Amino acid sequence: MCRTGDGPEPTEIADAAGTNAAFIALLEDSAEELYESAPCGYLSTLMDGTIAKINATLLNWLGLRREAVVGKARFADLLTVGGKLYHETHFAPLLRIQGELRGIALELKSADGRRLPVLVSSVVKYGGEDEPLLIRTTVFDAADRRAYEQELLRRRQEAERARAEAEQARGEADRARRQAEVERERLADALAVLQQSLVPSSLPVVPGLEAAVHYHTASPDRLGGDFYDLFPLGGGRWAFFLGDVCGKGPRAAALTSLTRYTLRAAALHSPEPAAVLTTLNTVLYEKHAAGGDPRFCTVIFGTIEPGTDHDRTTVRLASGGHPPSLVLRADGHADYLTTPGGLLVGVLPTAPFSTAETTLGAGDTLLLYTDGLTEARTGATRESLFGDDALRAFAADHAPSSASGVITALTGLLESFGDGLDDDTALLALGVPATHPTAHPATNQPR
Amino acid sequence: MDIRGRNNVSVTGLADGPVVVLAHGFGCDQNMWRLVVPALAKQYRVVLFDYVGSGGSDLSAWSQERYSSLQGYAQDVVEVCDELQLEEAVFVGHSVSAIVGVLAARMAPTRIGALVMVAPSPRYIDDAGYRGGFSAQDIEELLDSLESNYLGWSSTMAPVIMGNPERPELGQELTNSFCATDPDIAQVFARTTFLSDSREDLKSVAVPTLVLECSQDVIAPREVGAYVHAAIPSSRLVTLEATGHCPQLSAPEATSEAILDFLASWR
Helix, strand or coil: CCCCCCCCCHHHHHHHHHHHHHHHHHHHCCHHHHHHHCCCEEEEEECCCEEEEECHHHHHHHCCCHHHHCCCCEHHHHECHHHHHHHHHHHHHHHHHHCEEEEEEEEEECCCCCEEEEEEEEEEEECCCCCEEEEEEEEEECHHHHHHHHHHHHHHHHHHHHHHHHHHHHHHHHHHHHHHHHHHHHHHHHHHHHHHHHCCCCCCCCCCCEEEEEEECCCCCCCCCEEEEEEEEECCEEEEEEEEECCCHHHHHHHHHHHHHHHHHHHHHCCCHHHHHHHHHHHHHHHCHHHCCCCCEEEEEEEEECCCCCCCEEEEEEEECCCCEEEECCCCCEEEECCCECCCECCCCCCCECCEEEEECCCCEEEEECHHHHCCEECCCCCEECCHHHHHHHHHHHCCCCHHHHHHHHHHHHHHHHHHCCCCEEEEEEECCCCCCCCCCCECCCC | CCHHHHCCCEEEECCCCCEEEEECCCCCCHHHHCCCHHHHHCCCEEEEECCCCCCCCCHHHCCCCHHHCHHHHHHHHHHHHHHCCCCCEEEEEECHHHHHHHHHHHHCCCCEEEEEEECCCCECECECCECCCECHHHHHHHHHHHHHCCCCCCCCCHHHHHCCCCCHHHHHCCCCHHHCCCHHHHHHHHHHHHCCECCHHHHHCCCCEEEEEEEECCCCCHHHHHHHHHHCCCEEEEEEEEECCCHHHHCHHHHHHHHHHHHHHHC
């Protein structure tokens, strides 16, 4: 572009006018004016806090007149009492130590009693010999910021309270859990004692006979519905029984207890097996079914009478609705011993029972069991039952076998069922030793 | 436990001189004494420390239970004295530490031979027939101020400062770190300090005692100084021409002079 005239360009004129306006405005806003009307409070104090100079903005906030403040009040006098304490314990010492202090949150108290949240920064002015001369302080309105901080603080306190409550709840849950464990242990102890009354803690030693048992309870409280016993009748004769009451748990245990002691008492009175079961039937019927609450059991009761010269042992037994016992013969056969008649015990007011008899020679073993064994679920889908035929085949495979031998083999079988074995199971084996018929200690006791 | 590290103990001054222990009050730490230490160090062996929870002390040694009573702080003093095997030391306690000194002198009479109580108050809250200067409400306001001002304390930086006592420059990089305290700990110290009532304890003082008060002190007004002086028969009262609660900072020459005068007359 070429210049065509002497005058200044129009844009230059506009620039000059702008600069001029800015300059005029600057003249209007003198340092003094800026100090007095700044958007923050200014304050200068002597080292002891006496106010020497204060700007109009701060006086306005406080609602105080200059004459009432300058030379008369100390900075700390402008603060709330809590603020004064903080000033004396933190603010003033810190300012002395490090010569400056920034962004301290305090509250001013105005003449009309209002509280003004402010942020305060101070710096010490030193003289030529490093002696402190005065303190310059700026004061910023922090109402909004303080409200925001209060909100944060409130949230933090809420979070802490929630955490404390959660911890308390956890503590209470822990206490409840510990209490429950104590209760459970106490219950387990009580059940263990009760359990002792349902099955003998150990089998007696029977001369000329070996006895072995296995006892498995499916319920977690270890109160099974199966029961057995072996006890002397006197005169060298012994009685035994094995059975299964209906139901599980404490109610079954009560019935088991009644059954066991009825059988023992009846056997001592008159050991004829059919008569013993008749007595039991009467007792259970009278106690339960007659009252409209039928409770029953299946059971085999029997007596053992050693032969005169230990060659043949006579076994007489009767069954009340119970799976037949098995005899494992010395020659390798295994057969069920059928017991004619025999209804569930406790269902009808009168029930016919009859006594069957067999003899055990050297090497023969009698096996009694509950249906937990034959009704164990087998197969990949756990849908088929183990069954009577399979049991007889298993027994035949193991015959001849001692009492402890067959119990050991069957225990292994039960374990192989895994979760297919979901019912109580009791096994009782009585065998005449194959050679040298002497007294053997019972083995495989329940635990 | 390493007491010297735990309480950030430092020993300076005349190596075989009589011992003066300087104890800070509620608020800052041993830096409170920095302006009077040079004058005292010329004639005395000067022991400085921080209470557990303050300054450069080991925060992991702090427990709310122990430091919720002044006895806990006095236990700190006794343990520092035991560690240094002090005998008849002069205990100079500022503010609440003046009372802590009274308790410590009772717990370990052979360790502490004289007390200097700088701006003491046995009870801050007004009571029937007693004017401490504050109401319980005022103390709650102070606790609010503590909540609002962390003074450079931060939970992430604290371990750096605490873990490097040989590198104080790390701490100085943080503004206000002399008074930086874990806010939760500061709350406990504040409550313990300002809610205590130790008027009965003053009667047990059996050693020569200097009560040093300021002419203008909001926290320990002159009538409280007179009360302390009257309650301790073996005490001398000196009023410093000083404003505020910390004469060792606002009037260091007068403060050290008064302490030295008292020590000279007692020794």
